[in-house]
Amino acid sequence: MAKTLFDKVWDSHVVRSIEGGPDVFFIDRHFIHEVTSPVAFLGLESRGNSVLYPERTFATADHNTPTINQHLPVEDPLSANQLDALERNAAKHGISHWGLGDKNNGIVHVVGPENGITLPGATIVCGDSHTSTHGAFGAIAFGIGTSEVEMVLSTQCIMQPKPKKMRININGKLGLGVTPKDVALFIISKQTTSGATGYFVEYAGQVFRDMSMEGRMTVCNLSIEMGARGGMIAPDEKTFEYIKGRALAPKGDDWNKAMAYWKTLFTEENATFDIEFNYDASEIEPMITYGTNPGMGMGVTKSIPNASEVEGGVETYKKSLGYMHFNEGESMLGKKIDYVFLGSCTNGRIEDFRAFCSIVKGRRKAEHVIAWLVPGSHKVVDQIKAEGLDTIITDAGFELREPGCSACLAMNDDKVPAGKLAVSTSNRNFEGRQGPGSRTLLASPLVAAASAIEGVVTDPRTLLVG
Amino acid sequence: MAYDKFVTLKSTAYPLPIENVDTDQIIPARFLKATEREGFGDNLFRDWRYNADGTPKSDFPLNKEIYSGGKILVGGRNFGSGSSREHAAWAIYDFGLRCVISSAFADIFKNNCLNIGVLPVQVSPEFAEKLFDAIFADSKTEIEVDLPSQTVTLLTTGESEKFEINSYKKENMLNGFDDIDYLKNIETEITAFASTRPF
């Protein structure tokens, strides 16, 4: 039977199938961070188990870390405790560890690909739902819970039933000012936040072929926001080019062998999916969300749908608009904003900073806006400097911070105060996600930049033309 | 982590008829700083349960005396979406709940529950409506969840529905086993497999 990309990778990792149950699924690469791993190590040790393949696990500190003064001791004792626990556990079990200040440190889903750990055809898990990012390379990658982190540490396997298969095809060319983030927010607005529950998604079509690796990572990253287990894109020359020469990527003969295998990773002509969707690039404009889940998004020029047009859950819908202080039929354009966040594993890569700078160059930040510009890793910081983007940023009145998850989940000090409105390039606009009572509008780096300049929600196309 | 067996459960329930309840609501990120797994129950639904000054919101179901002591939570569709944090399941367990009923669950949350001994029971939207109606009509309404027969029954009316669970996970829940016990037993098979992996 003709196989999909997903079938090929999944089937080659099944150690055994359990009748009426899950597959015993082998994991090639495992990322851990300070928040979801300490309890897994406690469990491991209380059972007297050891780490089966320490060389397959990679630790980085990101969720809890400050984005200023990283050279000083971490002030919050609880955060410091988690960071210490990660370092201690890694050292004790022979796991590589990129702590605060390490040149390889950064957000787990940014540093994995940067260092050549993320490879086509691999299986990758991490105790973080946006692990789906790594699917951009043709890997099967998804988030797991802490019990599963312990499973991977002690047995390099987890127990998973094979998900169903979905393909999303988008052909055509994206218009001016339309970025990968907009493509993803568009798809999620069509699928809703639960539309792909139980599925693994393959993204196919010209739009994804044309996209850079950074863009593909942004799209795959957001797969989880429509409930999907993960998303993936078939590897191509761009993928191989990106990986080649990275620190931990295969070299020499191993590289040739890997390439021979990677070239077999595509969906065959007659392979079938449980469900398919087709969209056209021309349907997509710069997007913005207005509610409290990523599915509540719309084109930036549109107005909030009426509750009566929304399928089911009218009460929940109204609760959500109530939290945001918005009304049915309202437009987001022109709304005064208080904060802008550029960063996270969704939009914290070099391409995102380039996009942001393409708008703020030669302009000034609106006086009242507080902006956090947080690169995804030290390598991104270096690249920003190498390209001179840091000067554009400071000239426009912004400041560059040090890498980490930051306001994406606001576990550190980067919290949006209650009632304040933020345009964020991160991935979740849940109630309180960016701080208790915070109100989040998810958007692309271009929308974030335009809004930071104007001080109100702005269609970036108005600043891109002319 | 070994947990208590789950066979049958007869209990009143807390109703939470809100859709897309995400794990950031179940346990906000700022409470994820512990390095042990106990004590999360106090902050279950923190921002829905308490005002900013720490006083309880009297209209939130988990704060209502009439529901107190329930071991079941009946939630709206797409329960547990968002973050993979297992802390959400721990908080539910730590609060004293052993079962969550909804017409749809997010994948990772569902797995996390099964891994720590909280039974996620997926019912039809119609049956979920009936449960909500019955609980709102009488907070002392009892629900029985029977794992061996995979049924959930509204005891006031006797109405019952079957739910799905794969036979492997069912066996685990009935016996309080977990996946690590299983995986450790087949370690030689795993290491043999690992040696065939190209990277």
Ligand code: SF4
């Ligand atoms: S940036 Fe946000 S979504 Fe990404 S790994 Fe960090 S907390 Fe998770």
